[in-house]
Amino acid sequence: MHKDLREVLLSRPExxxxxxxxxxxxxxxxxxxxxxxxxxxxxxxxxxxDLAKSVSVDTRMDFMMLSSYSGAHSTGVVRILLxxxxxxxxxxxxxxxDIVDSGLTMEYMLQNLRTRRPRSLEVCTLLDKPSxxxxxxxxxxxxxxxxxxxxxxxxxxxxxxxxxxPYIGVLKPEAIEGKNICR
Ligand code: IMP
Ligand code: MG
Numbered sequence: 262m263h264k265d266l267r268e269v270l271l272s273r274p275e276x277x278x279x280x281x282x283x284x285x286x287x288x289x290x291x292x293x294x295x296x297x298x299x300x301x302x303x304x305x306x307x308x309x310x311d312l313a314k315s316v317s318v319d320t321r322m323d324f325m326m327l328s329s330y331s332g333a334h335s336t337g338v339v340r341i342l343l344x345x346x347x348x349x350x351x352x353x354x355x356x357x358x359d360i361v362d363s364g365l366t367m368e369y370m371l372q373n374l375r376t377r378r379p380r381s382l383e384v385c386t387l388l389d390k391p392s393x394x395x396x397x398x399x400x401x402x403x404x405x406x407x408x409x410x411x412x413x414x415x416x417x418x419x420x421x422x423x424x425x426x427p428y429i430g431v432l433k434p435e436a437i438e439g440k441n442i443c444r
Contacts, residue, residue, distance in 0.1 A: 263414075263426055265436035270412055271405060271429040276387075279404040280308065283385060284315020286402060293429065294318040297352045297379075301370070302326040302343065304359030307416040308387045308404075309421065312357060323347055326364055339369040351382070354379040359416045360388040362401060368396035390431075411437075 262268055263387060271279075287296065295318065300309040302324050313320055317394065326343035354374060359368050374382055385402035393407040413419050414426030 262428075262430065264424065265423070265432055266413075266430035269417075269428050269430045270333075270378070270407065270410070272426045276340040276404075276415055276428065277311070280311045281315050283402050284312055284317075287312075288315075288317040289383065291316075291318045291353060291355075293318070294353050295321065297323060297349055298348075298357050298436065299345065299356045299374070300324045300356055301348070301359070301366070304416045304418070305357050307427075308359060309357045311408045312385070321352070322346070325370070335407070339366055341373070347393045349379045349437070351380050352381070353381045355392055355402075356382070356384045358384065358386045360390060360412075361386045361398060362390045362393055364394045364396035364398045367398040369401075371398060378382050381396075385430070387415070388417075 298309060298317070298320055298333065300322065302307070303326070313322065321344045324343065325345055325404065326434060329344055356367070356374070358367065358372060383401040384399065386400055387404040389400060389403040389406045390409060391406065401424040410431050411419070412429050413423035413432055414429040416424050417429065418424045419432060
């Protein structure tokens with residue numbers, strides 16, 4: 262376990278099993294169709310690459326990057342920093358996200374992508390943290406439901422760090438105090 266972590270919440274085998282199950286459900290639900298995976302950068306990267314390998318139907322991949330809140334308080338103001346490259350009109354779109362917390366980011370994404378007239382639009386999140394939900398968003402696929410803890414690893418970061426950990430864990434309070442970017 263990384264020295265900055267207090268505990269491992271989801272081990273590598275647990276993540277592998279959860280992601281495989283999601284892939285199987287998605288493969289069954291989209292049988293005979295092509296699904297466009299829309300990853301939300303940067304948190305989706307590890308999850309999306311493993312998920313895509315567990316999906317047996319044809320896929321396309323595209324990405325968006327949104328500004329998210331910094332600090333403890335979400336303003337609900339979301340900005341698009343990087344938009345999709347391709348049109349999603351008439352496509353079966355599945356948003357791939359690391360975590361749904363307040364739900365404000367996902368609410369914005371759903372509203373925005375709906376205006377582009379996809380054939381279908383669903384959400385797949387690795388983690389669901391329902392305790393702080395402020396916007397009720399329909400989550401079709403959730404890997405794991407977790408308590409109200411700040412977690413890192415497997416794509417999730419604190420100040421840009423820990424995304425590469427192959428498991429998900431909870432930071433020690435000291436680690437939250439002492440980390441600057443790239444030091
Ligand atoms: P929202 O509150 O649902 O809009 O979540 C916005 C973003 O906050 C997520 O996509 C994550 O990038 C980030 N986030 C929320 N909870 C956590 C956490 O526990 N660890 C790391 N990032 C988080
Ligand atoms: Mg995110």
